[in-house]
Amino acid sequence: xxxxxxxxxxxxxxxxxxxxxxxxxxxxxxxxxxxxxxxxxxxxxxxxxxxxxxxxxxxxxxxxxxxxxxxxxxxxxxxxxxxxxxxxxxxxxxxxxxxxxxxxxxxxxxxxx
Amino acid sequence: xxxxxxxxxxxxxxxxxxxxxxxxxxxxxxxxxxxxxxxxxxxxxxxxxxxxxxxxxxxxxxxxxxxxxxxxxxxxxxxxxxxxxxxxxxxxxxxxxxxxxxxxxxxxxxxxxxxxx
Numbered sequence: 440x441x442x443x444x445x446x447x448x449x450x451x452x453x454x455x456x457x458x459x460x461x462x463x464x465x466x467x468x469x470x471x472x473x474x475x476x477x478x479x480x481x482x483x484x485x486x487x488x489x490x491x492x493x494x495x496x497x498x499x500x501x502x503x504x505x506x507x508x509x510x511x512x513x514x515x516x517x518x519x520x521x522x523x524x525x526x527x528x529x530x531x532x533x534x535x536x537x538x539x540x541x542x543x544x545x546x547x548x549x550x551x552x
Numbered sequence: 553x554x555x556x557x558x559x560x561x562x563x564x565x566x567x568x569x570x571x572x573x574x575x576x577x578x579x580x581x582x583x584x585x586x587x588x589x590x591x592x593x594x595x596x597x598x599x600x601x602x603x604x605x606x607x608x609x610x611x612x613x614x615x616x617x618x619x620x621x622x623x624x625x626x627x628x629x630x631x632x633x634x635x636x637x638x639x640x641x642x643x644x645x646x647x648x649x650x651x652x653x654x655x656x657x658x659x660x661x662x663x664x665x666x667x668x669x
Binding site for chain 1: 587645
């Protein structure tokens, strides 16, 4: 069974540029999460989707970050404009309905110069 | 507030040594889940184990074992006869319920384990 797929794996951009990350969850997982992991720290939740609905986006910096999951499968996380402090690894995870266990993708490592 | 503390930032051992990674958590909830994830250099978080708050039985899986003690709010992870492939960052996490029945993972800062040949 394929795991969570993310692309790109690495991205280097200059500050003030836009950037987007894509995630394809495990088949059948209707819950999808985006996390940000700063260097030397554990992941922190940005947003959680149940199907197409964002059920927890309280940690998403809405002035520059946006996310969508239009058909309840793939998801895109966007930053516009990027700032130096956005350099981090962006992880996507998914889980079965009602399950506590989240399965993570390989992440996108973002470097903002 | 819910919190997970992994006091060991880095541990270095020689192959075949046993090593224990500590995890202490704080929660006001009586129902919760605890997890361990492994993050190798490739970056992907690999799920290792999930424990619910009502099950204090220790668990062993090959060279891995977990000791859950509610009395001390700890969920420690032991690797027996460590191998170089065990080198990774290990995260302990707590799942807290909040309104609507959805759960959020709270991660510790991680422990970097280096196993040397």
